[in-house]
Amino acid sequence: MSKQTFQIAVLSGDGIGPEVTQQAVRLMSAACEPFEDIDLSLQEVSVGAQEYLKNGDPLPDSAFDVCRESDAVLLGAMGMPSVRWPDGREMTPQIDLRERLDLYNGLRPIYLYAAEDSPLKKYQAGEIDFVIVRENTEGLFAARTDPQDQTREEARDIMLITRKGSLRIFRAAFDQAMQRRKKVTLVDKANVLPSMVLFREVFEEIAAEYPEVETEVVYVDAAALFLVQRPQSFDVIVTENMFGDILSDLAAGLVGGMGMAPSGDIGEDCAVFQPSHGTAPDIAGQNKANPVATILSAAMLLQWLDHPSAKEAGVKLDSAVKKALADPAVRTGDVGGSLSTTEMGDAILKCL
Ligand SMILES: NC(=O)c1ccc[n+]([C@@H]2O[C@H](COP(=O)([O-])OP(=O)(O)OC[C@H]3O[C@@H](n4cnc5c(N)ncnc54)[C@H](O)[C@@H]3O)[C@@H](O)[C@H]2O)c1
Ligand SMILES: CC(C)[C@H](C(=O)O)[C@@H](O)C(=O)O
Numbered sequence: 001m002s003k004q005t006f007q008i009a010v011l012s013g014d015g016i017g018p019e020v021t022q023q024a025v026r027l028m029s030a031a032c033e034p035f036e037d038i039d040l041s042l043q044e045v046s047v048g049a050q051e052y053l054k055n056g057d058p059l060p061d062s063a064f065d066v067c068r069e070s071d072a073v074l075l076g077a078m079g080m081p082s083v084r085w086p087d088g089r090e091m092t093p094q095i096d097l098r099e100r101l102d103l104y105n106g107l108r109p110i111y112l113y114a115a116e117d118s119p120l121k122k123y124q125a126g127e128i129d130f131v132i133v134r135e136n137t138e139g140l141f142a143a144r145t146d147p148q149d150q151t152r153e154e155a156r157d158i159m160l161i162t163r164k165g166s167l168r169i170f171r172a173a174f175d176q177a178m179q180r181r182k183k184v185t186l187v188d189k190a191n192v193l194p195s196m197v198l199f200r201e202v203f204e205e206i207a208a209e210y211p212e213v214e215t216e217v218v219y220v221d222a223a224a225l226f227l228v229q230r231p232q233s234f235d236v237i238v239t240e241n242m243f244g245d246i247l248s249d250l251a252a253g254l255v256g257g258m259g260m261a262p263s264g265d266i267g268e269d270c271a272v273f274q275p276s277h278g279t280a281p282d283i284a285g286q287n288k289a290n291p292v293a294t295i296l297s298a299a300m301l302l303q304w305l306d307h308p309s310a311k312e313a314g315v316k317l318d319s320a321v322k323k324a325l326a327d328p329a330v331r332t333g334d335v336g337g338s339l340s341t342t343e344m345g346d347a348i349l350k351c352l
């Protein structure tokens with residue numbers, strides 16, 4: 001039997017990044033172990049704020065090249081609030097990766113594993129189950145590479161929406177919905193912004209191509225309200241870059257916090273998988289961080305690889321997380337438990 005080796009770039013990054021990545025790598029490797037026809041070749045690459053402090057670049061060309069040439073990238077988290085460019089912004093190599101590799105499809109699944117994990121308390125396991133499809137390459141974030149005349153009196157950031165970028169993200173959202181409960185909610189601000197009027201126009205064009213899919217359009221302010229009031233009503237939420245960034249943290253809060261929220265930034269032939277959370281400097285280095293979001297991101301990575309055994313290993317890893325979390329005592333501190341990062345990894349490993 002021939003063996004296919006997948007090149008995986010591992011970017012642990014800063015803060016809790018290395019702690020959660022270590023668990024995800026360990027579980028991803030264990031999930032693949034029983035399959036004789038696949039193998040993972042892991043290459044650790046230094047990126048982020050620490051790398052910038054050492055060498056002056058948070059994403060050196062050599063690191064970018066490894067990511068581009070890999071089959072997939074597993075990322076912990078990058079950045080430190082105190083490490084900034086001279087203009088005051090933080091370094092954002094995650095956005096550089098998304099833009100330079102054209103990872104336009106930001107998939108952020110939200111799933112409630114147990115009623116007690118949610119601050120809302122009234123939902124049972126599985127009743128909150130939706131995915132945010134975040135447009136990752138334009139929107140308001142495009143302003144960072146489109147500098148306007150800034151003075152100390154006035155600064156502006158322009159929201160970029162293109163027909164091409166909108167067509168592909170809406171297709172991705174409707175394709176997701178076809179594999180799920182066949183409902184797509186567009187979140188926009190078309191009552192105020194002309195860019196959002198275009199966004200909605202293209203949404204309606206694509207919706208017409210998917211007559212089986214139910215659609216709903218909601219302004220972003222109302223979306224924040226409805227996510228709290230009726231989270232069970234969402235299946236796929238599609239939105240522009242910054243709204244997706246904000247709502248994905250709110251959504252993570254519904255199911256236990258940032259430690260429970262995985263993500264995949266997907267392009268045509270390249271993808272980066274990472275938790276939706278940051279480097280959590282407040283708990284870094286203490287073996288307290290919840291590794292679940294990163295482990296679930298690793299499971300997404302395996303399912304994205306183009307090989308039936310890798311996909312099966314990904315499904316197994318996903319099921320192991322679900323099985324482990326069925327025991328309410330198997331939780332780190334952020335979701336009301338007392339396990340350390342490594343103990344949480346051990347508990348999931350036992351369920352594999
Ligand atoms: N993808 C990324 O790499 C990414 C994402 C967001 C923020 N950041 C960066 O991370 C730094 C900190 O940002 P922030 O504080 O706004 O967001 P954060 O996500 O790091 O933390 C927000 C809160 O959630 C908690 N938290 C996050 N992940 C957790 C986990 N796995 N287990 C337990 N608790 C967890 C933190 O302790 C904190 O209370 C900043 O430099 C920011 O730019 C990076
Ligand atoms: C760290 C930051 C640049 C990043 C973003 O805003 O996209 C993060 O918040 C995320 O959600 O991945």
Ligand SMILES: [Mg+2]
Pocket residue numbers: 245246249276
């Ligand atoms: Mg974010």
